[in-house]
Amino acid sequence: MVLPDLNSHNKHFNPEQFRSNFPALNDQSVYLDSAATALKPQAMIAATHEYYAHSTATAQRSLHHDALQVTARIDKARQYVAEFIHANDNSEVIWTRGTTESINIIAQSYARSILKPNDEIIVSELEHHSNLLPWLIVAEQTGAKVIKWSSNIEELSSLISTHTKIVTITQMSNVTGFCPDLATISQITHQYNAILVVDGAQGIVHHSLDVKQLDIDFYAFSAHKLYGPTGLGVLYGKQQLLKQMNVWQGGGKMLKNASFSDFQPAELPYKFEAGTPNIAGIIGYAATLDWLRNWDVKQADRYTEQLANYTKSQLEKITDIEFYSVDNSPIISFNITNIHHNDLAILLSEQKIAIRTGELCAQPLMQKLGCHGVIRISLMPYNNQQDIDKLIQAIHNAIAILK
Ligand SMILES: Cc1ncc(COP(=O)(O)O)c(C=O)c1O
Incomplete structure (x- = not known):
């Protein structure tokens, strides 16, 4: 039996190839809510289908x-x-x-x-x-x-x-x-x-x-x-x-x-x-x-970290943004002054961008952070720079409506 060997040197990570394993990414929508639940690779979908079908x-x-x-x-x-x-x-x-x-x-x-x-x-x-x-x-x-x-x-x-x-x-x-x-x-x-x-x-x-x-x-x-x-x-x-x-x-x-x-x-x-x-x-x-086990997960993590840093650098250009998340993290949480997190989520959804907002099932932490909810972007190695560019444009569009 072959077991997942996450340290093997035969692995590789190519972002576009990796992304192509996720059928949910075939449309124009942008998925930035992976900390809620991750998208599923074709291999998992096929195995589940095979069990039920045959x-x-x-x-x-x-x-x-x-x-x-x-x-x-x-x-x-x-x-x-x-x-x-x-x-x-x-x-x-x-x-x-x-x-x-x-x-x-x-x-x-x-x-x-x-x-x-x-x-x-x-x-x-x-x-x-x-x-x-x-x-x-x-x-x-x-x-x-x-x-x-x-x-x-x-x-x-x-x-x-x-x-x-x-x-x-x-x-x-x-x-x-x-x-x-x-x-x-x-x-x-x-x-x-x-x-x-x-x-x-x-x-x-x-x-x-x-x-x-x-x-x-x-x-x-x-x-x-x-x-x-x-x-x-x-x-x-x-x-x-x-x-x-x-x-x-x-x-x-x-x-x-x-x-x-x-x-x-x-x-x-x-x-x-x-x-x-x-x-x-x-x-x-x-x-x-x-x-x-086909993928070099360490390389995938490095890629995600770079994408997270790019995301943060773009978000930082938005005026009155306050971050709650640590640096280099695939989880980026923030608020924008005078914009309710849920209003932003709805306007982003209308532009086919999925994010998470609210208390994130962590009310005591929200109290400590001094807020009633946050806007959370969460990244996986199947995301890419185009996703982030679409997100940033969509946030600017939403701000123009909300402010
Ligand atoms: C840190 C953490 N713990 C626990 C949970 C609960 O996971 P589940 O709802 O799959 O049981 C979550 C889900 O978001 C989580 O982020």
């Missing part, structure tokens, strides 16, 4: 040819993901519905059973609601406290204590693009025997990560942000933690045996995968990762 079957259940094939493809996909994030073992990769579900599993199946009143969960202020609400919910259930952390390393050293059981932060902010120093955070967290939970929803797209090297305890991400299908995500957890955790949901195939009085959970990873999985999604994601 080889529909369920996994881990029936014994006919197509069903056995599907089971093997799901195992292969799990191995692809394990390789991608450098997990120790395939059984540390759990299929979920997405980042949100993965973090809720950690909160309910891990944290809920270990937290006691006055224990502390340190949560960074950068977080998307899906890495805040699960902690607020489990804190209420257990009497533990959620402690707000600016994401500054020195501040972590002063907040952390023997009460701290969990430290959690995003790999990359979906608002500012900031990427924290996970190696140092991991070190500080483990000095206090706490565990580190990393939200990889945005980070995995632009920065490949080694969960072993960084000593991350739990890592969550969604397939759809990395060119894959919606409704599919991954929960990575260290084996010893996953083993000690309670099951998440009850249902078919998550058990070894069951009676009317009790049940014995299945081994990892199946213990956390009750019910029929998102088979078409997993097959599509395997095709995505297989396709991705």
Whole structure:
């Protein structure tokens, strides 16, 4: 079996060739909302179509040819993901519905059973609601406290204590693009025997990560942000933690045996995968990762960074623009004085340009930034300079109407 080798030297990256893999880019519209969800390559679309058109079957259940094939493809996909994030073992990769579900599993199946009143969960202020609400919910259930952390390393050293059981932060902010120093955070967290939970929803797209090297305890991400299908995500957890955790949901195939009085959970990873999985999604994601290994992702990231710098240099020429994002990031967030972000989004949409505006599911961060919403441009290696030139022209057209 050939696994994605992101460090191979046989790879290449040609922006126009890369772009031609995305059927959604064949019309005149401009897509600059990839941090919400990425466009899908033909390889993923074809694999999903092939499953539904020619080889529909369920996994881990029936014994006919197509069903056995599907089971093997799901195992292969799990191995692809394990390789991608450098997990120790395939059984540390759990299929979920997405980042949100993965973090809720950690909160309910891990944290809920270990937290006691006055224990502390340190949560960074950068977080998307899906890495805040699960902690607020489990804190209420257990009497533990959620402690707000600016994401500054020195501040972590002063907040952390023997009460701290969990430290959690995003790999990359979906608002500012900031990427924290996970190696140092991991070190500080483990000095206090706490565990580190990393939200990889945005980070995995632009920065490949080694969960072993960084000593991350739990890592969550969604397939759809990395060119894959919606409704599919991954929960990575260290084996010893996953083993000690309670099951998440009850249902078919998550058990070894069951009676009317009790049940014995299945081994990892199946213990956390009750019910029929998102088979078409997993097959599509395997095709995505297989396709991705043809490309030099480091070169693709450099290209995106250059395009981001070009974008920012053009935006900076607009008067009264205020940026919230860090430099060199594929995520560019800003506001223009006296223009409501949603008015701009509507006028850009009328010019066939897709962007994201609003609170970006990060209300506490908006409060910190002192605004009620932002305009966000998010780039992927399938974007090009023409996209940006069209965007800038469209913004000028909108300003002429709105000001
Ligand atoms: C940083 C971050 N975390 C979590 C999520 C939630 O992802 P999902 O809705 O796929 O579960 C997102 C989605 O935008 C995100 O950007």
